[in-house]
Amino acid sequence: MHPPVPGAESACFQRNAQSVASYRCEVAEHRWVNDRYKYLKLSATADLASLTKPGQFYQLKCPTTSDLKPFLLRPMSVYGIGPEEGTIEFLYNVAGVGTHALAHLPVGDHMDIVGPLGNTFALEPSFRRIMVVARGVGLATMAPLLQHAAKAGIKITAVMSARAPRDLMRDEFLRGIEAEVHCIYDSDGSSSVEAADVLIRRLLDEEHHDIIYTCGSHRVLMLLQHILVDYPHTRGEVAMEQRMACGMGVCLSCVRLFDRDGDKQFLRVCREGPVFPICDVVGEVEFG
Ligand SMILES: Cc1cc2nc3c(=O)[nH]c(=O)nc-3n(C[C@H](O)[C@H](O)[C@H](O)COP(=O)(O)OP(=O)(O)OC[C@H]3O[C@@H](n4cnc5c(N)ncnc54)[C@H](O)[C@@H]3O)c2cc1C
Structure with a gap:
């Protein structure tokens, strides 16, 4: 803390x-x-x-x-x-x-x-600029984070992804705060993994971002994990959405495999999460 x-x-x-x-x-x-x-x-x-x-x-x-x-x-x-x-x-x-x-x-x-x-996003007072990459319902999870960041004077780059412009919910996400917004869509191909990779790398090259947060898309999560390997001074956090029952860490229905510096651990998304470092997420569950 x-x-x-x-x-x-x-x-x-x-x-x-x-x-x-x-x-x-x-x-x-x-x-x-x-x-x-x-x-x-x-x-x-x-x-x-x-x-x-x-x-x-x-x-x-x-x-x-x-x-x-x-x-x-x-x-x-x-x-x-x-x-x-x-x-x-x-x-x-x-x-x-x-x-x-x-x-x-x-x-x-x-x-x-x-x-x-559950836990919360790590938004630190020393941060100067953050990036959020939101898709679908991920915008609901990250909307309060934007409000807190804006109040603390932290600059925001928002990459918003949706099937088509009518699905974007830009106003619902920003709720009046100022941000540099980049919208990408399935309908015109701008949200493809290749195009999003180019866009996010360009934004990271143009300006240092202290952290990238994401929620709402496994594909985006895996892309960010791949990109962040090349940006060691930018942290990454994801709010995981996992089917769960009790939500309090008892039933263990929401465990997922994570890799913390080579230490493989099953963690409860409801209790140890839902926010995890992007680099800890294991894409495919491995046994043995
Ligand atoms: C930490 C967390 C935060 C979430 N925040 C939001 C949010 O802000 N807005 C939003 O629209 N959705 C959110 N979701 C997803 C939401 O929980 C599911 O869409 C919802 O439970 C579906 O319930 P249902 O009865 O309509 O669907 P059904 O398919 O009938 O649900 C059957 C069972 O599966 C579970 N389930 C189904 N889909 C999901 C899912 N994607 N994630 C977890 N459990 C699921 C349900 O809870 C229920 O127990 C969140 C999920 C998690 C884990």
Whole structure:
């Protein structure tokens, strides 16, 4: 852990903060942002804003409907925190049973959430410029990080990847902060591994970046791991999305293999993560 620097405290996060509890929240806002994603704003009586750090997630108890009966809680990254003490925001892809049931929850109803869970991104006060490479729902996970970085005066390069321009959610990601934004798409080939490799290397060559964060695409993660070998002074962190059940480190359903300087370890994404150094991720699971 790094000591806080006056004036930049908001950028220095404690890892694995221990304050997990169940909170009953009221639905303050719930609306579609496009045809796949919904925005959910919850209000609790507890001070969730000061408890919750960028990169952390909550387990959401999705409601049941007449035909949708989600059993397990669903992990969701925190998309926004505050400014009111009890306010917490999520941005989610309406994907399967749980999120379809969740999408029916009306404003004014209540739901339970458990958290905050997991560790946080390492955003250090000494950083001058960071890069975020976001795709899909990864933007929800990294959006609070951008807010903290901007508040701390850290410059931001954002590479945003999407299937097509209509899927990008640029405004939802930036939420009013200033960043140098580069948009790449599957529809015109600019998000191909080869094209993204050229773009990211050019950006790293033009200006030093202290760290690259990513979330939302295994392909992008593997590309960054490959690129960062050639940039030893730029760190890398990824928020991993892994199917999980309890979210608290007990059931072990979310373990993945990591390689810490040659030391192969199975780690729980929910507990030791979800944020890991990019260089530690093992692409293909190896046994023996
Ligand atoms: C740490 C973390 C943060 C996440 N943050 C977000 C976010 O901010 N926004 C968002 O849209 N999605 C996020 N996800 C993915 C989200 O949890 C799944 O989309 C969601 O659980 C799907 O549930 P479902 O019932 O709709 O789908 P179903 O396929 O019906 O789910 C069946 C089971 O598989 C699990 N599951 C399915 N897909 C995933 C997945 N991709 N990751 C983990 N578990 C999964 C479900 O939790 C459930 O237990 C996150 C996942 C993790 C692990």
